[in-house]
Structures are given as C-alpha cells and as structure tokens.
Amino acid sequence: MQYNYDFEIMSLVIFVVISGHFLLIRQFPTVKSKVFGRLLGVCLGECIANILSCIGLANAAIVPLIWNELFAFAFFALEGAASYLMFRYMEEVCSFSGVAGRMIKYMGKVPFFFFEIMLLATPWMGFFFYFKDGSYYQGNFAWFGYVYIGYYFFMNLLLIFLGRARIETRIKVIVILYSIVAVLMVVLQYERKEMLLTSAANMLFILMIYMAMQNPSAYIDSETGTSDEQAFLIQMKNVTEQSGKKVFLVVHIRQMHHIEMLLGYENSRRLLAEVGHYLTALCGKFCVSRNAEDTFTILLDEGKEEHIKGQIKKRFEQDFHVSGNSISLNEVMITLHYPRDFCSLAEYRALYGYLLEAAQNSGKQVFFEVDEAVKKDYYRRNKVEQAVDRAITENRFEVYYQPIYSLKEKCVVSLEALVRLKDEKLGAIPPDEFIPLAEQNGTITQISEIVLEECCRFLAKHVLPNPSLGIRTIHVNIAAAQCLNRNLKESILPVLERYHVPTHMITLELTERTAIEAPKLMLWHMQEFGKIGMGFAMDDYGSGNSNCSYLIRFPFREIKIDKNMTWSYFENPTAKIVIENEIKTIQKLGLPLIMEGVEKKEQSDALEALGVDMIQGYYYGKPMPETECLRYIRRMHFAKEEYGKS
Known part of the structure; x- marks a missing residue:
C-alpha cells in the first residue's frame, strides 16, 4: 500500500517545535504540566513510530520482519497511551475530588488497562494486528482500538459537561471542536487507510491546549519573577x-x-x-x-x-x-x-x-x-477563639457592672458594662485575652450587640422601675468595627426601642483608636446620635497618642482618664504636673471627667480636691454581676427593701 505521509510529517514538525519550546520555557511543575509533558512525549513518539511503521510496511521486502513488528507494537502502545493521557489532562483541568473524582479516575484507568493487556497479548493472539508472509493484517479486535479512542473522546466531553460551572468557555470550545475534528479524522482514517491522520488529530489537540491552557507565565508573579x-x-x-x-x-x-x-x-x-x-x-x-x-x-x-x-x-x-x-x-x-x-x-x-x-x-x-512555647500560646489562642464562638452561639457571655461614683453627689450615678466569659472547658477567660482576638476576627461586633441587649434588659427590668437607685446611664463600649458601619444608629436604636429605654440612658464609650479609624464617619455618627440625645464618652484618655486635639475635633460628652494615667499621677511628679494641666483643660471645656483606676481613699480625696467629677475603680466597687451590683447599690443608697422581690 502506498501511504500518504504529508499529514504525519507536518504533525512531526509541529510536535518537535512545541517540544523544544516546552523544554526551553520551563513550566511550573503542576500535575497538569507533568501530564502534558508526558502527553507531548507520547504523541511525538507515536508520530515517529507511525511513520517508521508505514515506511517499513511499504518496504517489507528489505525491512526485517522483527522491525516491522516492533514499529507496529510501539505505534499501538503509544496511541493507547496518548488517548488515556488526553483524558488525564482534562481530568486535571476539571479538578474533580471526593467520590466523583475517584469514580472518574476509575472510569479512565479501566479501558486503558484492558487495552494494554490486549496489546501485550497481540504478538501471540493477533488481537490488533498480525503479520503473515511478511505482510501486515488487522486483527479481529482492531475495531476495539477505534472504540477505545472514541470512548475517551466521549469521556472528555463528559468531563467538560460535569465541570462546566468552573471551566472557562474557551476550554469548553477547544475540547468540543477537537472532539468533532478528531472523530472526523478517525472516520476518514478508517475509510482511507492509506492516509495517515492519527498524529494530525493528536497534534491538533496538543496545539490548541498548549496555546490556550499551558501558559508558562500563568503561575509567575509579573513584578518579581517568582511564583505567585x-x-x-x-x-x-x-x-x-x-x-x-x-x-x-x-x-x-x-x-x-x-x-x-x-x-x-x-x-x-x-x-x-x-x-x-x-x-x-x-x-x-x-x-x-x-x-x-x-x-x-x-x-x-x-x-x-x-x-x-x-x-x-x-x-x-x-x-x-x-x-x-x-x-x-x-x-x-x-x-x-x-x-x-x-x-x-x-x-x-x-x-x-x-x-x-x-x-x-x-x-x-x-x-x-x-517551639513548645509558641505552640502552647497558639493552641491557647485557638481554644479561646473557639470559646468565643461557642459563647456567641450559646449566649454564654455575662455582663458585669462597675459603679461610677460622683464625688459631688456622693453616690453612684452610672455603671460601666463590662463583658465577661466563663467557658466550660477553659474556665474564666480574661477580657484582655479574648477581646483583642474578637477584634481581629470580627466577632467583637456580635459581642457588643450582646452586651447592649443585656444592658437594655437590665435597665428595663431594674433601673427604670426604680428611680431611687439613682442610675442615670450605663456606659457601653463600642468597637471600631461597629463605627465603620454607616448604619450604626439603625443597629442600636431598635434594641433601645424594644426595651423602651430612653436614649440618654446609654452612653457609648470609644477609644482614641476607634475615633481616628475613620474620623469623618465617627464625627457624623456623633452628630447623628446627638440629635436623639445619646452621647459618647472618650475611654482611656491619656493612653496611646490621646491629646486635646481629640477634644476639639469630636463632641464628647464625658472624658475618662486612663487608669495608668491615674496611677502615674500619684507615683511620678512629672506626670502629676501634666495630668493636673489636662484635668484643668477638660474642666475649662465644661466636660464631665471620670478618673479610672482609683483604688485608695487617699487617691479619691486628692482627686476630689482637684475638682474631678466622678471616679471609677476598686475603691468604690469592682465589676460585679447583675445581682451583686444591685445589692451593692441598694446598700449604698438605702433603697427600699421590697425592691427587686418581683
């Protein structure tokens, strides 16, 4: 038979060019690239084997029979491997996992296994081909080779269909076009056996996927040249x-x-x-x-x-x-x-x-x-984060109340709400441990909402029906993440309305960091809340970079001096001068002043002499659970004994 080598020679040239470029431009070592490299090598070998086999058959008189048998065997082996590797490449493109991924791998491997078994038996059984009197003949199971190739065409299309949601349109088009063209070439090859088209079909697939999917720069960071x-x-x-x-x-x-x-x-x-x-x-x-x-x-x-x-x-x-x-x-x-x-x-x-x-x-x-210390701290952190998540889900946070004492009125006039967490596995977790973690992972907003809800319930149940308690407001800390929400007022007001709590009974405390996170938005929040009678207190004044500029920029209604500043006032002569000037400045602005961290009577007396309005600290009460706090206020104010019995 006189064979037409034109398509095979053209395919061989293109395979060599792509192979050279593939080796010269190193590909990122993904499984997909490795599969493509094997596929490229197999298709190149198949093309060479097909040409040599046909040349040997055309010159059977001078080419030893053993060489023709080896060329034919190599061609069938490489052709079977090429079809399977095309499927493997598409399997990597689609990236199936789990049960579906295992099933697809199984459906790909089984036909390849049977094909290879039949091919190994062909020299003795003549399944795909045999030689008689030096001439080449197709075996009784030569049709299986065409069915085998068609099966993988179908499987490639099936993979594209199953993974259509995460596969780019251009990849779908390439696979569909290739399958149509390849099927036509296989049919033509079957009808016109003198035309060598097998490698041309493979070349078409290789060329399309190399141009469209094997981009060498796909995993390279354009700015640094490293991987991305x-x-x-x-x-x-x-x-x-x-x-x-x-x-x-x-x-x-x-x-x-x-x-x-x-x-x-x-x-x-x-x-x-x-x-x-x-x-x-x-x-x-x-x-x-x-x-x-x-x-x-x-x-x-x-x-x-x-x-x-x-x-x-x-x-x-x-x-x-x-x-x-x-x-x-x-x-x-x-x-x-x-x-x-x-x-x-x-x-x-x-x-x-x-x-x-x-x-x-x-x-x-x-x-x-x-090291072990890092692991210990890391796992402790993880456990605390999990405890916070459990507490949010199961509503396990507790709100403690610390009295704010008026030096002028000689009574408790306000409370600060402080969140506490007791976990069933970790026990009591300090606020300075779980609050920073909550701020980092975003759960602080949910915690703040829980605290506000509990404060409103407390006011509605215990304070509003008993004005003799003298509690005018509860200070509630507000997180920076909440202040970045332009709908802050819309998230707070419904809670107050649900419990019929007047807006002036909630004072929102924020730190310097919260105020400067988004100063324009924070100023807008203050103005909006001011319209409905709700005020803001600046917490921890004197910590960080806090200075008088914040008093000028933001309409605070109260200023709370940080406890470290209070302690410094009594320990450091220089700090005493600075703090006295800060106190006088705040007083001249007409802003109520709360000194935190007061623990001794001498401190209270000294601050009273300075004209400080209110103090907060262990001297006038530590943070207490709801029941204990109410008992404390009753004792201090001689409230009616029947209060709270209901």
Whole structure:
C-alpha cells in the first residue's frame, strides 16, 4: 500500500517545535504540566513510530520482519497511551475530588488497562494486528482500538459537561471542536487507510491546549519573577498529599509601606523585583512564591533551611540599590516544618499568621520558629477563639457592672458594662485575652450587640422601675468595627426601642483608636446620635497618642482618664504636673471627667480636691454581676427593701 505521509510529517514538525519550546520555557511543575509533558512525549513518539511503521510496511521486502513488528507494537502502545493521557489532562483541568473524582479516575484507568493487556497479548493472539508472509493484517479486535479512542473522546466531553460551572468557555470550545475534528479524522482514517491522520488529530489537540491552557507565565508573579500565590497553593496541595518532609521559609519585609512612601511606587516595585530575583537565584525558580505585597515563601527540603537562612541574612545585611538609592531592608524569617508543625493549608495559614503578628511586634528579632512555647500560646489562642464562638452561639457571655461614683453627689450615678466569659472547658477567660482576638476576627461586633441587649434588659427590668437607685446611664463600649458601619444608629436604636429605654440612658464609650479609624464617619455618627440625645464618652484618655486635639475635633460628652494615667499621677511628679494641666483643660471645656483606676481613699480625696467629677475603680466597687451590683447599690443608697422581690 502506498501511504500518504504529508499529514504525519507536518504533525512531526509541529510536535518537535512545541517540544523544544516546552523544554526551553520551563513550566511550573503542576500535575497538569507533568501530564502534558508526558502527553507531548507520547504523541511525538507515536508520530515517529507511525511513520517508521508505514515506511517499513511499504518496504517489507528489505525491512526485517522483527522491525516491522516492533514499529507496529510501539505505534499501538503509544496511541493507547496518548488517548488515556488526553483524558488525564482534562481530568486535571476539571479538578474533580471526593467520590466523583475517584469514580472518574476509575472510569479512565479501566479501558486503558484492558487495552494494554490486549496489546501485550497481540504478538501471540493477533488481537490488533498480525503479520503473515511478511505482510501486515488487522486483527479481529482492531475495531476495539477505534472504540477505545472514541470512548475517551466521549469521556472528555463528559468531563467538560460535569465541570462546566468552573471551566472557562474557551476550554469548553477547544475540547468540543477537537472532539468533532478528531472523530472526523478517525472516520476518514478508517475509510482511507492509506492516509495517515492519527498524529494530525493528536497534534491538533496538543496545539490548541498548549496555546490556550499551558501558559508558562500563568503561575509567575509579573513584578518579581517568582511564583505567585496560585502556584504556592498548588505546591502546598502537593506537599500535604505526600509523605515527605518539607520546610516553608517565609521572608517578610517589615517596612515596605514606608519604603513605598519614600521611593514612590515604581521604585518600590523595582526593589521587590530585586529581592525576588535574589531569592530565585539562591533557591530555584519554582521554589520561591510571592504571597503578599511584602512577603515571599520558599519551599525547601528539610535540612537546607539553615544554610539558606544564613545566606539571606547575610544578603539583607547589605544595602539594596534602586535608581541610585541605597536601601537597607529589615527582614523577618519564619520557619514552618511539614508535617511537624502543620498538616493542612488552614493550619499553616493560622500558624503563619500568629507568628507574623508576633514578628511585627518583636523589634529587631529576625528568626521565628515553632517551639513548645509558641505552640502552647497558639493552641491557647485557638481554644479561646473557639470559646468565643461557642459563647456567641450559646449566649454564654455575662455582663458585669462597675459603679461610677460622683464625688459631688456622693453616690453612684452610672455603671460601666463590662463583658465577661466563663467557658466550660477553659474556665474564666480574661477580657484582655479574648477581646483583642474578637477584634481581629470580627466577632467583637456580635459581642457588643450582646452586651447592649443585656444592658437594655437590665435597665428595663431594674433601673427604670426604680428611680431611687439613682442610675442615670450605663456606659457601653463600642468597637471600631461597629463605627465603620454607616448604619450604626439603625443597629442600636431598635434594641433601645424594644426595651423602651430612653436614649440618654446609654452612653457609648470609644477609644482614641476607634475615633481616628475613620474620623469623618465617627464625627457624623456623633452628630447623628446627638440629635436623639445619646452621647459618647472618650475611654482611656491619656493612653496611646490621646491629646486635646481629640477634644476639639469630636463632641464628647464625658472624658475618662486612663487608669495608668491615674496611677502615674500619684507615683511620678512629672506626670502629676501634666495630668493636673489636662484635668484643668477638660474642666475649662465644661466636660464631665471620670478618673479610672482609683483604688485608695487617699487617691479619691486628692482627686476630689482637684475638682474631678466622678471616679471609677476598686475603691468604690469592682465589676460585679447583675445581682451583686444591685445589692451593692441598694446598700449604698438605702433603697427600699421590697425592691427587686418581683
């Protein structure tokens, strides 16, 4: 038979060009890329085997029979592998998991297994082909080869259909077009056996997916040349699915936002690129990922981390040079071992976040690793976060009330609501432990809502029916996250209305940090609440950067001096002068003043002599549960004994 080699030769040339480019432009080592590499090699080999087999058959008189048998066997083996690998590639594109993923793998492997068994038996049984008198003949089961190829065409289309929700339209179009063209070529090949079209069909698939899906830059960070976050997630998935030991070395640049302000955006990008190029040259192209603006992660084999850390530290001790500027970078290196320190991406992110937070508050410390102390603190933090979640779900938070005593009226006039948490597993958890965590994970808003609800219930049940108690207002702390919500008033007023609590009986306390988080919005909130008679008190005045500018900018109705300032007044002569001036300034502004942290009678007397309005502290009452607080106020004010019996 005279064969037409034109399509095969054209396919061979294209296979060689794609193979050269694939090897020259290194691909990120994903499973998909590895499958594509195998598919490309198999299709190239199949094309060569098909050409050699047909040449051998056309010249059977001079080509030894054993060579023709080997060429034919190689062609069938590679053709069967190519169909299966096309299916495997589409399986990776669709990324099925769970029961569906296992079922699809099974449906792909079984036909390939039977095909290979029949092929291995073909030299003796003649299933696919046999030679007689030096001539090539199709076997009785040659039809199975066509059915086998058609099966994988169908499976590829089925995968696209099942995964249509998460597959790009262009991929769907490619697979459908390829399947249509490939089927036509198989039919034509069956009808016109002298035309060699098998490799042309494969070449068409390879060419389309290489141009559309095997983009070498798909996992590369364009600014630094390192791998990007998507590549890192793939690496993490590969690591956690294997049994080996790996080390994740995180390099965080502390002051990147300051450098951007100093150098400008473009130069700061060049600096990051220089850092990325250095880390890539040191550790390898696909070992370094950029995970954030100022953070790189290096994946290493266990045992190599100390050498790499030493090299990085040595390099960062020298300046980086960008556009004529010499920049000294302050780095932090966090080391996490798999599987010693973590076993999943979620655990990695949580532990890394915890260590990064510690690093940002550590001064000039460079190296951070997971030791027993870190693990203890980390797991304690996780347990506390879980306890907070349980308390929100099961309404387990308690509200304690601390008296605010008027030095002029000689009685308790207000209460501050303070949230407390007693967990069935952890016991009593201090507020300074769970409140910061709640602020970080966003649950502080729900906690604040619970506290407000409880305060309104307390006012409605105990205070409003008993004016002799003398409680004019309850101070409720408000979180920064709540103040960022423009509908803050709409979230608070319905609670007061539900319990028929007058707006003037709730005073919202906020700290300096809360006020400056969004100053314009905060000022608007104050004005809106002021219209309905609800006021704001500035809490912890004197802590942080608090100064008189906040008294000018925001219409506070009360100022609470931080307890540390109160203690300093009695311990430090310099602080005494400063605080006395602050008190006089606030008094001249006509703002009621509350001094926190008063614990002794001498302190109370001294502050009274200064003209301080109110004090809060253990001297006039610690934070107390509802019942104890009511009993305390009854004793102090000689309220009627029958109060509260109902």
